[in-house]
Amino acid sequence: MSTPHRHVRAWAPAALVLAMATSVAACGPATTGADSARDGVSASATPSTPPVRFTVTPAEASTDVRLDAPVTVAVTRGQLEQVDVTAPDGSVLQGALDAAGTTWSSTGPLSASTSYTVHAVATDTAGERVVHDTTLTTLTPVATAFPAVAPLGGSTVGVGMPVIVTLDEPVADDRRDEVERNLHVTTQPQAVEGSWSWQSDTKVEFRPREYWPAQTAVHLDLDLGNVEVAPGVWGTTRDIDFTVGSAVVSTVDLDAHTLTVTRDGEVLRTIPVTAGQTGHGGRYITRSGTKVIMSLEESRQMDAETTGVSPDDPEYYNVAVKYAMRLTNSGEFLHAAPWSVASQGSANVSHGCTGMSTQDARWMFENSKVGDVVVFTGSDRGMEDGNGFSVWNESWEEWTAGSALT
Structure with a gap:
């Protein structure tokens, strides 16, 4: 009879220790998905599943983001499924995912004075979905350069008509190349060789090498929305279509x-x-x-x-x-x-x-x-x-x- 009695006395303290350990764990702080999202770490991570880490550029919660700054969302130890960068009016910043599925980069222009929400969804190595949310706010320009254009959109003009772009703010000398690089002229039904030429710090004109071919459709894309034309002064975006008529x-x-x-x-x-x-x-x-x-x-x-x-x-x-x-x-x-x-x-x-x-x-x-x-x-x-x-x-x-x- 003494042997079972000794066994009971030996087991009872171990059971008490296990119960106390369980009680302490239940009373300790819990880790939630929200905590992990704030840290940019997968909420589903286990000791055998390395956590997903998110990196958003510009830095998360940034203000005064430049309009020419590309937005990127990258993950390590996982794959991106979805990235939405959304303005308050519901418009979504255009972007694309790389071939590896780990980096999303914006391809469209940012708008000034706008707070964007960044919503990213990734899958960790265990197949669990992880959500990451943050914000970015763009700068407010000191001034905006608006481009007036001749000829008028929708007009039909002669074969000698130049394209004249006049900005209401001067362009800094060291920014003319960037401005010109974002002025695009395309023609149908055939390509036309031409060039821009600066007439002043506010005016730049385009002409073909020879007169325009008759019956040519011309599209002008002024992609200046993310171009700083002078310190603190940013451009705006416009599209113009016109037609060259008879010669x-x-x-x-x-x-x-x-x-x-x-x-x-x-x-x-x-x-x-x-x-x-x-x-x-x-x-x-x-x-x-x-x-x-x-x-x-x-x-x-x-x-x-x-x-x-x-x-x-x-x-x-x-x-x-x-x-x-x-x-x-x-x-x-x-x-x-x-x-x-x-x-x-x-x-x-x-x-x-x-x-x-x-x-x-x-x-x-x-x-x-x-x-x-x-x-x-x-x-x-x-x-x-x-x-x-x-x-x-x-x-x-x-x-x-x-x-x-x-």
């Missing part, structure tokens, strides 16, 4: 006093004209060179004072003209000039414009569009850079020298 190219022979109009290589009409007179220090001589129609106005009041001619000057004029087609910033137009019909085709008597009969001017007006080319020959006075759409007066080498990427 209307005219030639004005200042010696012969004629305007010859061609469309797609076919001569449509030869019109007698008068152009700028000689004398007066040469200030009224019509410029030779390649000009582009900038605007069409059925009626325009022409006041010589706007070109620097005083009202007390004998050459002063202030007259309404019909069918005015602007060619230069300095005031050269094609227009109706019924008062000079006797000189049209035989003498140059104007103050620099190219005048023709009202009938011919109306026909010209109805058969022209912004961007059509008018080439002038016969005078020693040349076109100045920037005096209208003057891009065709530079050689291709001169034009491309103005690119920040060459």
